[in-house]
Amino acid sequence: MDGYQQIRPIEAFRALVDAYWINRPGAAGAEESVLPDGCIDLIFHGGAEGGRLFASALIERPVPIESMSGWFVGVRFRPAMARAILDVDPAECRDRNVPANMIDAAFGALEEHLLDCGSPDEAFAILKRAVDARLAQREGAGTPMRVREAIASLARGGDVHRAAHAVGMSERNLHRDLVRWCGLAPKSLARILRMQRCLAALRAGQAPLALLALRLGYADQAHMTRELKALAGVTPREVVPAVRNLQDAA
Numbered sequence: 001m002d003g004y005q006q007i008r009p010i011e012a013f014r015a016l017v018d019a020y021w022i023n024r025p026g027a028a029g030a031e032e033s034v035l036p037d038g039c040i041d042l043i044f045h046g047g048a049e050g051g052r053l054f055a056s057a058l059i060e061r062p063v064p065i066e067s068m069s070g071w072f073v074g075v076r077f078r079p080a081m082a083r084a085i086l087d088v089d090p091a092e093c094r095d096r097n098v099p100a101n102m103i104d105a106a107f108g109a110l111e112e113h114l115l116d117c118g119s120p121d122e123a124f125a126i127l128k129r130a131v132d133a134r135l136a137q138r139e140g141a142g143t144p145m146r147v148r149e150a151i152a153s154l155a156r157g158g159d160v161h162r163a164a165h166a167v168g169m170s171e172r173n174l175h176r177d178l179v180r181w182c183g184l185a186p187k188s189l190a191r192i193l194r195m196q197r198c199l200a201a202l203r204a205g206q207a208p209l210a211l212l213a214l215r216l217g218y219a220d221q222a223h224m225t226r227e228l229k230a231l232a233g234v235t236p237r238e239v240v241p242a243v244r245n246l247q248d249a250a
Contacts, residue, residue: 004031007128013135016081016142020128022120023072025065034063035199035232036192038151038184040082040093042107042131043074044114046123053100053111055086058093058183060192062233073124075131079151079189080182084142085134090183106134147181150174155193157217160186195231198224202239209236 003024009017018039023031034056041056047070056074057063065072082090087104101108110130117123146167153163163186164174171186178186198216206212213224225235232239 010132013132015148016077016084016135017131018076018078020075020124020131021073022124023065023074024120025069025071031065033065033233034059035195036060036062037076037196038079038182038189038192039076040086040090040183041074041076042082042086042127043072044111044123044127045070045072046114046117046120047071051111051115051117053107053114055082055088055093055098055100055103057095057097058090059095060188061231071120073120073127075127079184079193080143080147080178083181084138085131090181091179093183143181144177147177150178150186151182151189154186154190155197157194157197158190159217160190163190191227192231194218195227198228198236199232199239202236212236 004021006019006021008014008019025032036059038058040058042053043056044053045051051070077084077086080090082088086107088098088102092098100111110127113130114123114126117126146169150163150167150169153166154160158166160171160174164171167174169177174186178184178189182189184192194216198212201212201216209224210221213219213221216224218224218227221236228239229235
């Protein structure tokens with residue numbers, strides 16, 4: 001495998017896990033930066049400085065990775081779903097990575113196992129197997145339905161008021177719940193999810209830009225451009241179609 005590849009989780013875990021992935025910086029098709037997505041990933045960075053396992057930071061700006069040596073394997077949990085297996089407060093991931101030994105002893109032991117891997121593919125298989133086993137053990141645990149439904153409303157383009165109304169909560173209580181389970185305030189998450197929808201639309205070739213901006217809920221095209229530049233590091237005209245090698249797990 002070269003560059004960046006995603007693998008879908010099995011059907012039973014798709015409400016919790018967005019994808020498992022491998023990234024080799026510098027290879028053709030590799031991801032060059034990490035963009036905000038409202039998700040927490042469990043990542044092993046191997047092939048450099050001995051390797052390390054960590055829960056990724058929640059970010060609100062693009063983070064370049066092209067200068068980092070080595071390779072990465074990881075699992076990306078859907079927004080607010082990382083607590084299904086990671087014993088860490090999502091708010092602790094705001095702009096900082098959380099080392100494996102600060103999550104729990106099991107992840108510290110997993111890190112030791114991953115350090116013995118000789119290739120990204122071997123590390124990927126071990127990480128995926130460990131995460132799947134932990135998800136199976138904790139079946140039924142995790143995020144309240146009201147939080148899931150509020151995030152789904154934001155992902156569809158609803159504003160914070162609409163998301164709170166959809167689940168019968170005040171905006172204040174929605175703020176409290178999303179910070180607790182997702183690590184991000186509702187307005188921050190809504191902004192990130194709108195940026196992700198914008199990128200998807202641009203990569204699909206949807207235009208003209210002025211109409212796209214209004215359809216996505218931006219005030220105008222200039223507003224969309226500012227938001228995309230701040231969150232993704234690009235302007236709408238710099239976005240090119242992205243090809244993903246997305247496979248179903250066996």
